[in-house]
Amino acid sequence: DTGVSQDPRHKITKRGQNVTFRCDPISEHNRLYWYRQTLGQGPEFLTYFQNEAQLEKSRLLSDRFSAERPKGSFSTLEIQRTEQGDSAMYLCASSYLQGHTEAFFGQGTRLTVV
Amino acid sequence: GENVEQHPSTLSVQEGDSAVIKCTYSDSASNYFPWYKQELGKGPQLIIDIRSNVGEKKDQRIAVTLNKTAKHFSLHITETQPEDSAVYFCAASIRGTDKLIFGTGTRLQVFP
Numbered sequence: 001d002t003g004v005s006q007d008p009r010h011k012i013t014k015r016g017q018n019v020t021f022r023c024d025p026i027s028e029h030n031r032l033y034w035y036r037q038t039l040g041q042g043p044e045f046l047t048y049f050q051n052e053a054q055l056e057k058s059r060l061l062s063d064r065f066s067a068e069r070p071k072g073s074f075s076t077l078e079i080q081r082t083e084q085g086d087s088a089m090y091l092c093a094s095s096y097l098q099g100h101t102e103a104f105f106g107q108g109t110r111l112t113v114v
Numbered sequence: 115g116e117n118v119e120q121h122p123s124t125l126s127v128q129e130g131d132s133a134v135i136k137c138t139y140s141d142s143a144s145n146y147f148p149w150y151k152q153e154l155g156k157g158p159q160l161i162i163d164i165r166s167n168v169g170e171k172k173d174q175r176i177a178v179t180l181n182k183t184a185k186h187f188s189l190h191i192t193e194t195q196p197e198d199s200a201v202y203f204c205a206a207s208i209r210g211t212d213k214l215i216f217g218t219g220t221r222l223q224v225f226p
Contacts, residue, residue, distance in 0.1 A: 004157075006157075031212060033213065033214075035214075040218075040219070041218060041219070042118075042120075042203050042205075042216030042217055042218050042219050043158065043203070043214070043216050044216070045213045045214065045215070048211075048212075048213055055211075056211060056213065091157055091158070095212060101146045101148075101163075101165075101207065101209075101212050102148070102160055102163060103148070103160070103212070103214060104160060105150070105157035105158045105159070105160075106157050107156055107157045108156075108157045
């Protein structure tokens with residue numbers, strides 16, 4: 001297992017277009033998290049899944065954002081009608097339930113909305 | 115909700131010197147405090163963590179201390195090397211959610 005994998009690494013899109021990102025967590029990890037990081041800031045929590053159930057969503061996750069984790073494996077994050085303010089690094093992390101709290105991050109997807 | 119403050123925002127040290135980064139948190143229910151190192155263009159990498167039932171933890175050149183009463187925790191790097199240069203983030207989380215609340219980061223530069 002090579003860790004958390006995110007695809008694509010970079011995405012440039014025009015304002016108003018839809019984009020979808022994928023995250024493949026570490027295989028035995030039940031929890032999967034999405035964070036957003038803007039330049040010069042720490043990552044901000046967006047949402048997280050325990051297996052296939054989405055347990056919490058941040059206020060940062062507007063109606064244009066949707067995340068899924070079918071079958072409790074990989075996850076997708078879709079942004080509809082992108083805006084320039086959506087430009088950021090989108091980070092995925094995973095952790096193992098049952099007492100283990102260490103979260104391991106992927107390399108992120110850098111989104112640029114032009 | 116939880117709020118994490120981190121200082122300093124930038125830190126420059128000579129190779130071989132020690133570096134200390136400090137964080138404070140607001141929610142007394144927070145019980146897990148990891149530190150991440152982030153290099154340019156990469157995701158954060160977990161380097162050390164501490165839980166609320168422990169006051170100090172050490173791993174080679176890196177140590178973390180936690181003062182629950184004062185609600186602050188610190189990262190100590192000894193014998194710094196140029197490859198330690200990166201942005202370091204502290205974070206806090208509450209048992210149950212495990213979502214992390216991050217500080218604003220410290221850019222550490224180690225000069226040879």
